[in-house]
Amino acid sequence: MVESWLLTNKLGLDGDYVAAGLSWVFELYEKGIITKKDTDGLELHWGNSEALIKMIKKLAYREGIGDLLADGMVEAAKKIGHNSEYYLIQVKGQPSIEPFRIPKGWALAVSTSPVAGRHLRGATMGSNRYGPKPRPGNFGVTDYQNQANGVVWQGKTKELEDNLGICNYVGTWSGANFLSIADFAELINTGMGLNLTEEELMNHYADIGRNLEKAFNTLHTNISRENDIPPKRFREEEVKSGPYKGFKIDESKYKEMLDEFYELSG
Numbered sequence: 001m002v003e004s005w006l007l008t009n010k011l012g013l014d015g016d017y018v019a020a021g022l023s024w025v026f027e028l029y030e031k032g033i034i035t036k037k038d039t040d041g042l043e044l045h046w047g048n049s050e051a052l053i054k055m056i057k058k059l060a061y062r063e064g065i066g067d068l069l070a071d072g073m074v075e076a077a078k079k080i081g082h083n084s085e086y087y088l089i090q091v092k093g094q095p096s097i098e099p100f101r102i103p104k105g106w107a108l109a110v111s112t113s114p115v116a117g118r119h120l121r122g123a124t125m126g127s128n129r130y131g132p133k134p135r136p137g138n139f140g141v142t143d144y145q146n147q148a149n150g151v152v153w154q155g156k157t158k159e160l161e162d163n164l165g166i167c168n169y170v171g172t173w174s175g176a177n178f179l180s181i182a183d184f185a186e187l188i189n190t191g192m193g194l195n196l197t198e199e200e201l202m203n204h205y206a207d208i209g210r211n212l213e214k215a216f217n218t219l220h221t222n223i224s225r226e227n228d229i230p231p232k233r234f235r236e237e238e239v240k241s242g243p244y245k246g247f248k249i250d251e252s253k254y255k256e257m258l259d260e261f262y263e264l265s266g
Contacts (some may be wrong), residue, residue, distance in 0.1 A: 008078030016118075020095035021073045022055050023064075024088045038265035040064035089234070092227050098123075100230040101247045103241055105130070105139065105147040109155065111244055121167065121210075122155030129180055130154055130173070133180065142244075144253040145263045148260035151244045156206035160184050163209065207266070210226040228258060 008015045012179030027036045029044035036043065040058070042051045068076050074093050077085035079146030089096050093114030100107040105124030113121040124130035124147065131150030139146035157172040164187065170178045181198045188196055196205075217223045230237075230249050238248045 004049070004056060007053060008055050011056070013056070013060060014034060016097050017095050018056060018059065020097045021069065022052065022059070024073060024084075024095065025055065025069065026052075027087055028080065028084055031087070033084055034080065038065060042209070047234075089231050091231065094221060095117070096231075100234040101249055102244045102255075103141050104144050104257065105141075105151050105174075107230050107234075107249065107254070108147055108149045108261060110256070111230050112151075112261060114210060114217055120173075121158060122151040123155075124150045124154055142247070144250070144257050147257055148264055151261060152264045155210065156202050157181065159206045159209045160201060161203075225258075229254065239265060 004018075005015055008018050023040075025034070026044045026046055029039060030046065034044075039055075040063075041050075042054060044051055044055070053067070058064050059069050060066070062070045068079060072093065073088055074085070074090060074094050077088050079239040091098075091111055091113070096110065096117030098106065098110045098117060100110070100118055103123075103125045105122075106119060106127075108120050109122035109124065110117050111248055115121065124139070127139045127146075127150060128135055131137050131139070132153050137150065139145070139150055154173065158168055160166075160181070161168045161173075161184075163169045164184060166179065172179065172181075173183075181201060185198050185201055188194060188201075229251070234253075235249045235251050235254075238246050
C-alpha cells in the first residue's frame, strides 16, 4: 500500500484516481470481463500487490493495457464494453473512491463538486464535526434531512480557506474547529485594512470561486443535473455487510436533498 502510494506521487499521478480506476480494472478481471490476454499476462486478483505496482507503471508509461487506461477510465469502459461502465465508480468522468451510500452529506458534496468527484468541496459526516456552529447541529451522518445546509456552508468555507492559503484541516473542516469565519474576517481586515463582515465573506466572496467553476462547466462542458447524482451502481446495489448492511442511495430522497442544495446555493 505505502509503496504504491509513493509510486503514484513519484510518477505525478493522483493517488485517488489511480486507486479508483485500477480497482475497477481488477474487478473487471475477477468478473471475467477482461482476461490475462488483455492485461499483458498479469493476474489481477484482489490483493495482488505486485500486479498493482506493475499496473501503475503501465498506466504512467502507456504500456500495454496502460495505453488504453491512460485516455481515462470512462473512455476505456466504452472500448471494453460488456457493461463495464456500470462497475466504474465515477463522477463527471473522474473515478472516485468516495463513500456514497452511507454518509449522505458526503454523497451530496462529492456528486455536486464542480471539479468532479472530490470530497473537499463541502463533504460532511454529521453535524457534530461539520457545518455551522454551534455543533452538533440538526443532521446525522446517514440522514437525508438538513444535509444541504451543512454541505453548502462547508463548501463556502473551503472556498475561503483556499483563497486565504489556510489548510482546511485546521480550519472549519473535519472537526478541528481551530478557526472560524470570524477569524478569517479578522485576518483579512488586519492584513489589508478592510472592514469585511462574516456575512460578506460567506454570502459574496465565498461564492465567487465556485460560481466561476460552475460557469466554466456551463460554457465548456455538457455537465447537467444528471451529473450531480451519485453513480448508478450505488443507487441499485446495497452495502453487503457490516453495521450499514442494506444501505444504498434512495434516488427520490437524494433528489429532494439536491433540490434543497440548489435552492440554498442560489
